[in-house]
Amino acid sequence: MNERQNDIWSEIQRDGEVKISELKERYAVTDMTIRRDLEKLEALGLVRRTFGGAIPVTLDVSLKERDTVHTDEKARIGKAAAALVGPNEAVFIDGGTTTLQVAKHLAPDSSVTVVTNALNVAAVLLDKGVHTIVAGGTLLEKTGSMIGPIAVATLGSMAFDHIFLGATGITAEHGFSNSNSFEAELKRHAIKRAARVAIVADASKFGERYLHSFAALSEAHVVVTDREPPSPIAEAAEAAGLQIRIAP
Template identity: 50%
Template structure:
């Protein structure tokens, strides 16, 4: 699919920032909002981007974790800090792989009496440095995400019971709930929720309105969403109707 000069520039901006907004693009390029929306629709059809409420983000498709680590760092730090504050002494928790969940592990206090289960190798290393009791599931390693997946992982998690789980998501919509681009990781998330007393989803605001192929939970299936901004009214209303808490983490100033 051929792109015009404006669309190529728009894609370059997205690659640099990770997110664009229609209102800002309209001013930048001096065109109508409808023109920008058509550009984004074309880029989405080509597989380059995922449209969100009011803008677009780069299409995820198992983007290597190293390529995502530096994107929206302040937001993810705030989300991780707010999530870690929910953990209590003697908890048994599960943290799955992802750049936002990594900050949950990073903000856990080293002096807490915890047991943390994870299928993410980078998160396990973070916890070991804090001398937190850490259980790493078995499974097949995915290079892009540093996670362990497959039958071994499923078997291990299925034999455990968690006080709380902290999971990432690639997208969230009122209709499809939480979704992920990798079917193996979606299966793990689904099982972790089933094994938990309390399920927490940690997502930055760009995941609102995005949808991937593999849905792993509806909004009502989790107790809390921890994010950096409030979603659009329709999605927030869906959270209220489902009885799901929306915890907004504010960046440090």
């Protein structure tokens, strides 16, 4: 990519979309030049052109790929998060490799009831003898999660003592974010039904920002992670009343 195309791609990542009319004025070029730039970005698989502009292509990384990254950190986070669950609680655990570790570290045959939209989480809990309810819906193949209106409706009649959600990005301004709009929607609905909201994420997620914000920092109670966040996030978390819990 040339310098202008790199700048346009950075703007799309930052703002979620660009408009041809604005770009041509900024760079003092013709409509056709900007269209060729967007065609190049689309050919590289980075964007999808829309009427009058472009938006980023958000690719869901498969669980198999994610499961090979930060494995030790995720296991420690899962163990620390599972310790937050008390007896007889109703818990929601969403899909992801870090939330899977929460399920793996719950006590076997516990008095806890777990609701999940993730098939891998349900399979782990089945082996542990934990009472589990699976939210139905449309299966998202790459992540093994159930999404869409059926999954959302399942949560609509429930109330949770604790929920454990993954996040692909955490910033002070954009809050907790995710690359998939359907997963983000389900997380928003789970938060509405929860007494306590726990975000489980390794430190690589700090400073990352994805298209769909599903909660502000103030909407969660605790982030369970493996390292202290950068100062801007730590200060914003303190101002929002958000606890940062470092897994030992």
